[in-house]
Amino acid sequence: MAILIDKHSRIVIQGITGREATMVTRHTLEYGTRVLAGVTPGKKGQDVHGVPVYNTVREAVEEHQVNTSLIVVPPAFALDAVREAIDNGIKVMVVTTENIPQLDTIKMLHLARQHQVRIIGPNTVGLINPKDRVKLGSIGGDNPDRCFVPGHVGVISRSGGMTAETSWMVKRAGFGVSTSVGIGGDALIGTSIRDLLECFEQDQETHAVVTFSEPGTMFEEQAADFVKQGGFTKPLISYIAGRFTEQMPEGTVFGHAGAFISGSVGRPSGKAEKLREAGAHVVNRFDEMMDVLQAVLAAKGAR
Template identity: 90%
Template sequence: MAILIGQDSRIVIQGITGREASMVTQHTLQYGTKVLAGVTPGKKGQDVHGVPVYNTVREAVEAHQVNTSLIVVPPAFALDAVREAIDNGIKVIVVTTENIPQLDTVKMLHLAKLHDVRIIGPNTVGLINPNDRVKLGSIGGDNPERCFVPGHVGVISRSGGMTAETSWMVKRAGFGVSTSVGIGGDALIGTTIRDLLELFELDPDTHAVVTFSEPGTMFEEQAADFVKNGGFTKPLISYIAGRFTEQMPEGTIFGHAGALISGSVGRPSGKAARLREAGAHVVDRYDELIEVLQHVLAAKEAK
């Protein structure tokens, strides 16, 4: 098992005929993931690496009963693409698009909540389930096996690149990944760390979770409260990057749009303190993830 994607995922790619989407489609198919349909208005009858293209999501649903969408469209069209997917019953939507206007993001997240739809992103590298060889997004590129091997450790990362790096650290520790998720670097996203911990708690094949965090947002503090209140009971190992940012002028944005410190909000030191108080294993150096993960899982298996 895993979370969000698996053997039951029936995938459509919205914007499939674009250059980036075409490349992602090729890598996804090479990994073994079944992409059943693509959608680009006006391009019905074409195919992308053998995947049939339709004008609308409705046509793709009628022809292939798709239930999961990867959205790779320009920022101006992202809200319409999400709305179309939701209107046609899609329940898992991965939005890779970055630089979406904030008002559009607010609208799409509101729609998703109203219709009980799970959005990953926006501005996400995607997610991967190595056990079932299913991936959505550019995650893993053309060689996912380099970093993502089957196993029982969940990975959550704000950074796209560090999603792969952290999964590689899990591999170096001698373990593999159940599901690895890049949640996106924006301040407004559809699925937070706390949300994913709730899903990982219910997954019997996930034995521990590793998180990579950045400055900004209250995501880690929300996760800490969830853990402290008993919502997540498995081992949680966390690394929070960017402690140097606390010495920089307030309001400076570091890379991602969501990596912004304002007053006491978003400080790595505060995030670390809250997570430690909740019982998480917070490492000060990134390479400590390997040793701590080995120790924690060995102790868990010994019980």
């Protein structure tokens, strides 16, 4: 099994005729993922790598009963794209767009909560389910099999690139992944680490979860509270990058928009302490997660 996407997902790509979306569509189809429709206003009748294009999400829903959307549109149109998808019953969305105006992001996340819609992102590489060969977003590029093999370890990463690297570490340890998710590097996102731990807890095929974290936000602290309260009971292995940032001037942004420290908020040391207190295995070096995975899972025969 996996979380959020599987072989039954009926996928539409909003903004499909754009340069980036066209490339992502090709890679997605080559991986084996079924993309049933695309949407770009004014482009109805065209196709992208054989995927029919419609003017509206409503048309895509009527023709193909799509229920999952990959949104690859310019920042100014992201809120409208999310609103259109929600209005037409789409329940899972991956918003890859970065630099969305903050007020627009607040509005789209509020709409998603109102309508019980799951948004991954914004500013995400997406997510991948290797068992069913389903991916949404640029995750894995044109060769997902290099890093993502089927298995029983969930991967959650604040960094897009490190989603692949963390999954590769899982592979090097002798295991595979159930679902790998890049949650996005912004401070405002639709699905947090805590939210995904809840999903992985319910997935019988996920035996452990590995997380890659960064400075900034309270996502890890929230996840630690969830674990401590018994919401997640499986092994959790966490690596938190950027310990050096605590010696830098407060407010310095390190790459992602959400990666900055303000007072006691966002410090890697605080995140590590909270996670350890909750019972997570917090590793000091990135490659240590391989040894920890082997220690906690090998005896169970999990792959």
